[in-house]
Amino acid sequence: MGSQDSHETHPTNADTSLPTPATPAGRDGLAALLARPEKAVIALDFDGTLAPIVADPDQARAHPEAVPALAALAPKVAAVAVVTGRPAGVAVRYGGFAGVPGLGHLVVLGHYGAERWEAATGQVTAPAPHPGVAAVRAELPGFLDRIGAWRGTWIEEKGRSVAVHTRRADDPQAAFDLLREPLTELAARHGLIVEPGRMVLELRPPGMDKGVALSDYVRGLGATSVLYAGDDLGDLPAFAAIDKLRSDGVPGLLVCSGSTEVTELSERADLVVEGPAGVVALLRTLAEHL
Numbered sequence: 001m002g003s004q005d006s007h008e009t010h011p012t013n014a015d016t017s018l019p020t021p022a023t024p025a026g027r028d029g030l031a032a033l034l035a036r037p038e039k040a041v042i043a044l045d046f047d048g049t050l051a052p053i054v055a056d057p058d059q060a061r062a063h064p065e066a067v068p069a070l071a072a073l074a075p076k077v078a079a080v081a082v083v084t085g086r087p088a089g090v091a092v093r094y095g096g097f098a099g100v101p102g103l104g105h106l107v108v109l110g111h112y113g114a115e116r117w118e119a120a121t122g123q124v125t126a127p128a129p130h131p132g133v134a135a136v137r138a139e140l141p142g143f144l145d146r147i148g149a150w151r152g153t154w155i156e157e158k159g160r161s162v163a164v165h166t167r168r169a170d171d172p173q174a175a176f177d178l179l180r181e182p183l184t185e186l187a188a189r190h191g192l193i194v195e196p197g198r199m200v201l202e203l204r205p206p207g208m209d210k211g212v213a214l215s216d217y218v219r220g221l222g223a224t225s226v227l228y229a230g231d232d233l234g235d236l237p238a239f240a241a242i243d244k245l246r247s248d249g250v251p252g253l254l255v256c257s258g259s260t261e262v263t264e265l266s267e268r269a270d271l272v273v274e275g276p277a278g279v280v281a282l283l284r285t286l287a288e289h290l
Helices: 024-035 066-076 088-095 131-146 172-189 210-221 233-247 264-268 275-289
Strands: 040-044 079-083 106-110 115-118 123-125 154-157 162-165 193-197 200-204 225-230 252-257 271-273
Touching: 024 225, 024 252, 040 210, 040 275, 066 079, 066 275, 079 210, 088 106, 088 115, 106 210, 131 154, 131 162, 131 172, 131 200, 172 193, 172 200, 193 233, 210 225, 210 233, 225 233, 233 252, 233 264, 252 264, 252 275, 271 275
Parallel strands: 040 079, 040 225, 079 106, 225 252, 252 271
Antiparallel strands: 106 115, 115 123, 154 162, 162 200, 193 200
């Protein structure tokens, strides 16, 4: 980021003034977005950013004000992209994005960009899944049982990846730490990698990450500025992609949806807001200013 400035947390309130990013690069990114919104991309993670983190990911839903805020903002920018590790169709369903007036410029890049859903067509496009995912899915239950890590953990099947959650374990962090190395070895045997998150370890094909998805999308659209908001370790590649875009002359603004569980993002962000409610407030304020 190249800045010694402190990072600020901006609580949600009725104030319609835009927060000031804590870094020069962030301030440049916001200024570029405001100057040419029709060439700007607003990119957002889903879980922890648009939707509060919950114990059961199947129960995750977008913040109740997220869709109205996106519908107000989307017509004023080049595109809004939701970049998520979830299957695109699941994110669309849990987000409530389908059939919403004003969201014609919305795209969901699911499975870290391997799938794409576009609001304009309502269709999902995707290549064939990696064969290692099916192999790992079949092996995981017995694998977890053998290493004594079954109690309190559970498997989420995500189609193009599979995740092991520890949030329900008696000691979530201990279970996470116990599983990380053996799951990494299991993934490697099947040509996969492990992506750690907030009490979750996801086994997925290499080359699938939010940074690649975001960079390809922004460059393909010819955007002249980009905002990215995320909350978890899986968002670090997207932050790195923004840094690279900046070095190539595309200003960007990095936003952290604040979390006490993950501090790496807040330390690198230009702007920290208070979770999904803070992200929604920022989107709504941007829409008003544009």
